[in-house]
Structure formats: C-alpha cells, structure tokens
Amino acid sequence: MEDQHQAPPLIELTGLRKSYGGQEGEPSVEILHGIDLTIRAGEFVAIVGASGSGKSTLMHILGCLDRASAGIYRFSGQDISSFAADELAWLRREAFGFVFQGYHLIRTLDASHNVQVPAVYAGTPVESRQERAQALLERLGLGERGGHRPGQLSGGQQQRVSIARALMNGGHVILADEPTGALDSQSGVEVMALLRELADAGHTIILITHDPAVAAQARRVVRISDGRIVEDRGASRPEAAAAPSLDTRHFMAHMAQGVAHGASWLAxxxxxxxxxxxxxxxxxxxxxxxxxxxxxxxxxxxxxxxxxxxxxxxMLQKMAAFGNTHRMSIRPDTYGTRGLRSVLTEADVRLVREVPNVDIAMPFLTGNAMLRANATDASTALWSMGHEGARLFNWKLARGMFFSAEDEARIATVVVLGKTVSERFFAGQNPVGQYVLLNSVPFRVIGELAETGEPDGDNLVAIPFATASRRVLGTPYPGLIQVKVHDPERISQTVADLTEVLIQSHRVKDFAVANNPARAKxxxxxxxxxxxxxxxxxxxxxxxxxxxxxxxxxxxxxxxxxxxxxxxxxxxxxxxxxxxxxxxxxxxxxxxxxxxxxxxxxxxxxxxxxxxxxxxxxxxxxxxxxxxxxxxxxxxxxxxxxxxxxxxxxxxxxx
Structure with missing residues (x-):
C-alpha cells in the first residue's frame, strides 16, 4: 500500500498564470505570474498577502471555481486543465469545502438545509444527510439553530454553519477565504480554533488571509505579493495523520461515475x-x-x-325545436331573361318525396286570415300544410290531435291553434271541439299546440293544405315545398338529387332551395x-x-x-x-x-x-x-x- 511520501501531492501547481482581459481590444492584465506550489494531504497552509496580491484569484483556481490561463494544476496527480464543467463540479463537491468571508449562505434556506446543500448534489438520501447535518451543527454548537435562516443568526454562527457545510461531504480540502474578516474578535478566535481542530483531525486546510497574525496560526505560511510567491516557510509535511482523501489510484473512474450518476431522477x-x-x-x-x-x-x-x-x-337546440336541423324548403323562383315567375305543384311534391334521404315532403302555403271566436275578431297567421306538419316542425300538442291524411283527402275544415291564439280567443279554456270562423268559413278546433317559445310558432293556426287552397286562400299552388331529411350529413347530395329531379320535370331551373341543415351547420x-x-x-x-x-x-x-x-x-x-x-x-x-x-x-x-x-x-x-x-x-x-x-x-x- 502506498504511504504518504510515495503518493502524489494532493495539489501541485507548476508555472500557473492567470490573466484577465485581452479580448475585444481590451488590454490583458496578468494577475498570477508563474506560481509553483505543492500542498500535501493533511497540511494546514496559510496563503497571506495584501489586497490585490492575487491570493483570492489563487484560491479560486485551487477550488476549481476559475481556470488558469497557463500552467499546470494537478489534483491528486491528475491534470485538471482539461476537465469539463460537470467534472469540475464533481471535484468541488467531493474534494473541497468553502468557508467565505461573507459566509455565502442561501438566505431562503435554514441552517440545516444550507449545510445539506453539498449532499443534495451528491445524491445522498434525505434521512442520511439530515442526520449528518444535525450532527455537524451539534458538533459546532448550533444543534438548536438548525431551523433558523441566516438572517436569524449572528456572524459567528453563520460562519460555523458555513464550516459545517464545508464538512458535509467529508471536507477533504477546506478553503477558507478570510474566514475571520467579517467577525468580531471573539468569534474570530472561535473560528480559528475550529480550523485548527479540523487540521488536527487530518483535514487539509488552506487559509487565505491578509492578516499575518491569523496566518501565523497555520503550520505553513506561503506569502504572495504581486502574483508571485515570495516566501514559503513552515512544515512541508503534515504533522497529523491526513484524513482519508480521494483514492488516487481510481480517481478518474470515480469521477466518471460521479459525473454520470448522481441522485435518481425522482430525487x-x-x-x-x-x-x-x-x-x-x-x-x-x-x-x-x-x-x-x-x-x-x-x-x-x-x-x-x-x-x-x-x-x-x-342555437342548435332552438333550431331543432322547429326541425330546422333536418329541414329545408323549395320555393318558386324567376327564370328566363324576362324574369318569369314559376310555380310549384302537388305533382312536384310527389317527385321530391321519392328522392333518396327525403323523410317528409309536403306542400306549404301561408297567409293571413280573419279569425272569429267568442265574439272576438282578429287577423292571424294561417299556415297550411300536409298531415305530417307536426313531425316536420317538431311540434308538440298540449291538447287534442293534429289533422290526419284522411282530413286532407276529404278537405276537412279542421284547425289546430297555436298557444298564443288559443289563449287570446279562449282565455285558457279548452278550445278542442269548439268552432271558429276563418274568413267566414266555420272550422272545428281539433288541437292546441304546446308552447314553442318562438312567436312564429305560437301565434298561428294550422289547417290542411287542401282545405286552405280550395276554401280559404283560393290558390292550388304551394308557396313552398317543405322537406325533412333522414340524415343531415347527406344534405348536399340530397339537394343535388332533388334539383336534378325537378329540372327534369320543369325543363328549367325555376326554383330555389333554402338549405336549413347546411345553414345550421x-x-x-x-x-x-x-x-x-x-x-x-x-x-x-x-x-x-x-x-x-x-x-x-x-x-x-x-x-x-x-x-x-x-x-x-x-x-x-x-x-x-x-x-x-x-x-x-x-x-x-x-x-x-x-x-x-x-x-x-x-x-x-x-x-x-x-x-x-x-x-x-x-x-x-x-x-x-x-x-x-x-x-x-x-x-x-x-x-x-x-x-x-x-x-x-x-x-x-x-x-
């Protein structure tokens, strides 16, 4: 087994340089000028220098937060200059723990969760990292402060939380950047005592400071000035047994595994x-x-x-209430250059009735008639139609019945009253069986329509077409042919078929089709x-x-x-x-x-x-x-x- 002297140094810098600028016409400024430095596992090293000497830049490179512009940085014998971003992240997570002058705690997390952050990214199970975080806080005298956010802690307590965070994943190398700079003297003494205790336990401590008195507490002092090491004194070997560090023999394999696999995706x-x-x-x-x-x-x-x-x-329901979603109508139209007006006949009705997909085809004629009943006279809308009118218009009957095919055949003088007409002339009484006069022709009331909710559907009287054409309105020609289809999805083909049939009969297209289903669609x-x-x-x-x-x-x-x-x-x-x-x-x-x-x-x-x-x-x-x-x-x-x-x-x- 390799002993401490045979193993490669933990950190080895050779000719390390760092420059800033030099892009887009900016002048290049070199901060570090060829740093050569070796640090072995278990050492307690202080890097001391005045502000601007380059010590913080050196710390950032040592902690893999920044990259050198030139030179070689070997960690545990491996040149890390070619490491990708995720590989450097793994190295920071597994090898380093940072203790900053400004504490750098996440303000939205309490002390316990701040300590757990490195373990979260290492994929440590929740229970394990909670137990370790609590143990570290208790070790540092903060066992009762785990639920406090940074703003609820003193400066010394925050710094101890940051030390606990640095130790969470083992803390092989602790990089402490001016750890006492923002603390009062008593808190500063306590933090330094903690760092010495960790050094005695074998952790590698790298202390960055401008204070010679603080640096003197380390076992080795490296003085840096203007980006160069000007003094390196003290122990070059650790006095205490080093804490277990990364396995140098399987470093790359361990890193590859750590980069590829963290916590489960669910975690x-x-x-x-x-x-x-x-x-x-x-x-x-x-x-x-x-x-x-x-x-x-x-x-x-x-x-x-x-x-x-x-x-x-x-809208569709209202149209369906009158059968509009399945109904269309054929009306006479003008034709020829002289604008002659055509007529439709009952023979046309019979032709249309034979067209495929046609469920109902009936003559339809409207007009106005003088209605008299119970000593009341009024003009009302008269609708004349075939016996299937109720089914075509989707009417319901409140009382009585609708006229039948037999009523049509014998030109019966029977009438069905709309709801409004019935209430106007009979004031809520049952009109069925009563007689009314339509244009002085007596008609027997055989039914009353249920309320439709539409003025046109309630304020009318309905009689057979044959009766209207011969005894009331005096014309044998339907004003419209009302058509109801079986399947509205086939309406276009149905229109084409009946158009062809009527053109063959009339020898001219002298009619127009009002396509309600298509309009509804x-x-x-x-x-x-x-x-x-x-x-x-x-x-x-x-x-x-x-x-x-x-x-x-x-x-x-x-x-x-x-x-x-x-x-x-x-x-x-x-x-x-x-x-x-x-x-x-x-x-x-x-x-x-x-x-x-x-x-x-x-x-x-x-x-x-x-x-x-x-x-x-x-x-x-x-x-x-x-x-x-x-x-x-x-x-x-x-x-x-x-x-x-x-x-x-x-x-x-x-x-």
Whole structure:
C-alpha cells in the first residue's frame, strides 16, 4: 500500500498564470505570474498577502471555481486543465469545502438545509444527510439553530454553519477565504480554533488571509505579493495523520461515475420542487403577481370556450325545436331573361318525396286570415300544410290531435291553434271541439299546440293544405315545398338529387332551395370558430403571463447570482442549476393553471346561475392547463439556461 511520501501531492501547481482581459481590444492584465506550489494531504497552509496580491484569484483556481490561463494544476496527480464543467463540479463537491468571508449562505434556506446543500448534489438520501447535518451543527454548537435562516443568526454562527457545510461531504480540502474578516474578535478566535481542530483531525486546510497574525496560526505560511510567491516557510509535511482523501489510484473512474450518476431522477425532481417552493414562498407577493397573468389566461380560455360552446348548442337546440336541423324548403323562383315567375305543384311534391334521404315532403302555403271566436275578431297567421306538419316542425300538442291524411283527402275544415291564439280567443279554456270562423268559413278546433317559445310558432293556426287552397286562400299552388331529411350529413347530395329531379320535370331551373341543415351547420361552425377566436384572444394573456414569468425569472437570476455561485461552489452541475430555475418557472405556471381552472369553473357556475348557456369542456380545461405549463417551460428555459452558464467565480462576486 502506498504511504504518504510515495503518493502524489494532493495539489501541485507548476508555472500557473492567470490573466484577465485581452479580448475585444481590451488590454490583458496578468494577475498570477508563474506560481509553483505543492500542498500535501493533511497540511494546514496559510496563503497571506495584501489586497490585490492575487491570493483570492489563487484560491479560486485551487477550488476549481476559475481556470488558469497557463500552467499546470494537478489534483491528486491528475491534470485538471482539461476537465469539463460537470467534472469540475464533481471535484468541488467531493474534494473541497468553502468557508467565505461573507459566509455565502442561501438566505431562503435554514441552517440545516444550507449545510445539506453539498449532499443534495451528491445524491445522498434525505434521512442520511439530515442526520449528518444535525450532527455537524451539534458538533459546532448550533444543534438548536438548525431551523433558523441566516438572517436569524449572528456572524459567528453563520460562519460555523458555513464550516459545517464545508464538512458535509467529508471536507477533504477546506478553503477558507478570510474566514475571520467579517467577525468580531471573539468569534474570530472561535473560528480559528475550529480550523485548527479540523487540521488536527487530518483535514487539509488552506487559509487565505491578509492578516499575518491569523496566518501565523497555520503550520505553513506561503506569502504572495504581486502574483508571485515570495516566501514559503513552515512544515512541508503534515504533522497529523491526513484524513482519508480521494483514492488516487481510481480517481478518474470515480469521477466518471460521479459525473454520470448522481441522485435518481425522482430525487432530483423532489429536491428541485422543494427548493423551488421555498424560494417562491419567501418571495410570495412577487410570485402572486407573476401568477395573475397565467390565472387570467387559463380562466378566460375555459370560460370563453364554455360560453361559446353553450351558445352554439343553444342555437342548435332552438333550431331543432322547429326541425330546422333536418329541414329545408323549395320555393318558386324567376327564370328566363324576362324574369318569369314559376310555380310549384302537388305533382312536384310527389317527385321530391321519392328522392333518396327525403323523410317528409309536403306542400306549404301561408297567409293571413280573419279569425272569429267568442265574439272576438282578429287577423292571424294561417299556415297550411300536409298531415305530417307536426313531425316536420317538431311540434308538440298540449291538447287534442293534429289533422290526419284522411282530413286532407276529404278537405276537412279542421284547425289546430297555436298557444298564443288559443289563449287570446279562449282565455285558457279548452278550445278542442269548439268552432271558429276563418274568413267566414266555420272550422272545428281539433288541437292546441304546446308552447314553442318562438312567436312564429305560437301565434298561428294550422289547417290542411287542401282545405286552405280550395276554401280559404283560393290558390292550388304551394308557396313552398317543405322537406325533412333522414340524415343531415347527406344534405348536399340530397339537394343535388332533388334539383336534378325537378329540372327534369320543369325543363328549367325555376326554383330555389333554402338549405336549413347546411345553414345550421355553417352557423354552428361559425359559432365554433368564434369560440376558438375568443379562446385565442384569451390565450394572449397566457403569452403575456409567460413573458411575465420570463421577466421575473431573469430578475431572479440577477438577484440570486450569488446564490447560483454558492450552489456551484458546493458542487451543483450546470444541469442542476438549469433544472432548479425551470422547476420554479413551471411551478409558477402549474399553480397558476390550477387556480385558473378553479376560477374558470366558479365563473362558469355563476354564469349558469344567470341563465347564460355554458357547457364546460374537459378538453378545453386540459388544453388551457397544458398551455399554461408549456408557457412556464418555454419562457423559463432562457433564464434557466442563462443561470446555468454563469461562471462560478463571477457568480460568487455578484450581489
């Protein structure tokens, strides 16, 4: 087994240089000028220098937060200059623990969850990391403070939380950047005592400081000035047994496995959801404002599509009440250059009746007649038709019966009264069996129509066509041929067939067809298109809501730049950061979508109570909700991608 002296140094820098600038015409400024430094596992090293000497830049490179411009950096014998971003993230997570001057705790998380962050990205089970975080906090005297957020802790307590976080994944190498700089003297003494204790336990401690008195507490002091090492004194070997470090013999295999496999996808999603909820809850007022666009959009789509569908169905029901969805009519038309007016005959009725898909074909003639009953005279609308008129118009009878084919054949003087006419002349009495005069011709009332709700259907009297043409209106020609079809979907072919039959009979097209089923279909399609148009207009608010989400998330990236840097420093991969921000955006849209669906249903119920025709559609609800989620995903992607691509060292310096 390799001993400490035979193993490669833990950290070995050779000719390390770091420059900034040199792009887009900017001058290049070199900060580090050929640093050569070797640090073995278990050493307690202080890197000391004045402000601007390059010590913080060196620490960022040592901790894999930044890359050198030139030179070689070997960690555990491996040159890390070619490591990808996820490989560097794994190295930060497994090898390093950071203790910063400004503590760098995530403000939305309590002390326990701040300590657990590195273990989250390492895929440690929840129970295990909670137990370890609690044990570390108790070890550092913060056992009762695990549920406190950073703002509820003193500076010394926050720094101890950051030390516990540095130890969470083992803390092989602890990089402490001015750990006492923001503390009072007593807290500073306590933190240094902790670092010495960790060094005695075998952890590799690299202390960055400008204070010679603090540096003197380390076992080895490296002095840096103007980007060069000017002094290296003290122990070059650890005095205590080093803590178990990364296995140098299987380093690359271990890293490849760690990069490829973290926590399960379910655990990743659960962690992302939990973190997103905490973050959004802390900024709940702003989150609520962001939700409004999604809520309004989803509710509007649901309500407008429900109202549009309800209006369309209501229209079809009203048309169906008079048989309009299956009925069409043929009327005489002009023909020839002299505009001659044609006529229709009962022979035409018989021809039409033989056309395939025709259920009913009957002559129809309307006019006005003077009606007298119970010493009351009034002009009323007279409808004359065949005995199947009630079925054609979808009429119901309140009393009595409709006239029959036998009544037609014997030119019977029988009449059926509409509801309004019956109430006007008989004042609620049963008119069946009574006699009335139509243009001075006595007629026996045989039936009363049920109320249709339409003025034309209630304010009329109906008699057989044969009786009207010979005894009341005085014309043998039907004004229309009313036709009812079996299947309205075949209406176009039916119109073509009867047109052909009548042209063969008349030798000229001297008639016109009023196609009610086609018109009903067109009106229904127009209503559907209008409903969709309204839904699209409402959907604009979803887009506006999505833009609001993107705007808020872009602001969040800017405001939480340091948090992103902290997460990267503790081992978050780019995809972890991207997943976190996408999850927050999708969570906002999901919550907004759910609230929007509920509000849409409530508004719909209120409209129903106000007798507005409303028909809810599960498909519309799913569509609106799905669009809301997709909106969050699409508009949240760009901010999430921007957050994931931040440079860790730049992010840590952000405000």
């Amino acid at each position: 990743d999603v659960r962690e992302a959801l939990g973190s997103a909820w905490k973050t959004l809850w802390v900024s709940r007022f702003r989150t609520l404002l962001t939700l409004l666009g999604i809520v309004i959009g989803v509710a509007s789509v649901i309500v407008l599509m429900a109202v549009g569908r309800g209006a369309s169905e209501d 067109q009106q229904n399609e127009a209503a559907r298109q209008q409903s969709l148009l309204l839904a699209l207009i409402a959907g604009i608010s979803l887009v506006v809501g999505g833009i609001g989400i993107m705007n808020i998330m872009l602001m969040a990236v800017k405001e939480r730049t340091r948090e992103i840097g902290i997460r990267m420093a503790t081992g978050a991969r780019q995809r972890d950061i991207q997943r976190q921000f996408i999850t927050e955006a999708v969570m906002v849209s999901v919550v907004g979508g759910v609230v929007g669906v509920v509000i849409g249903l409530i508004v719909g119920v209120v409209l129903i109570a106000w007798d507005v025709p409303v028909i809810f559609s599960i498909r519309a609800m799913l569509l609106a909700f799905g669009c809301a989620v997709a909106t969050g995903l699409v508009f949240g992607f760009m901010p999430a991608r921007q957050a994931a691509r931040l440079d860790p060292v730049v992010a840590l310096a952000g405000e």
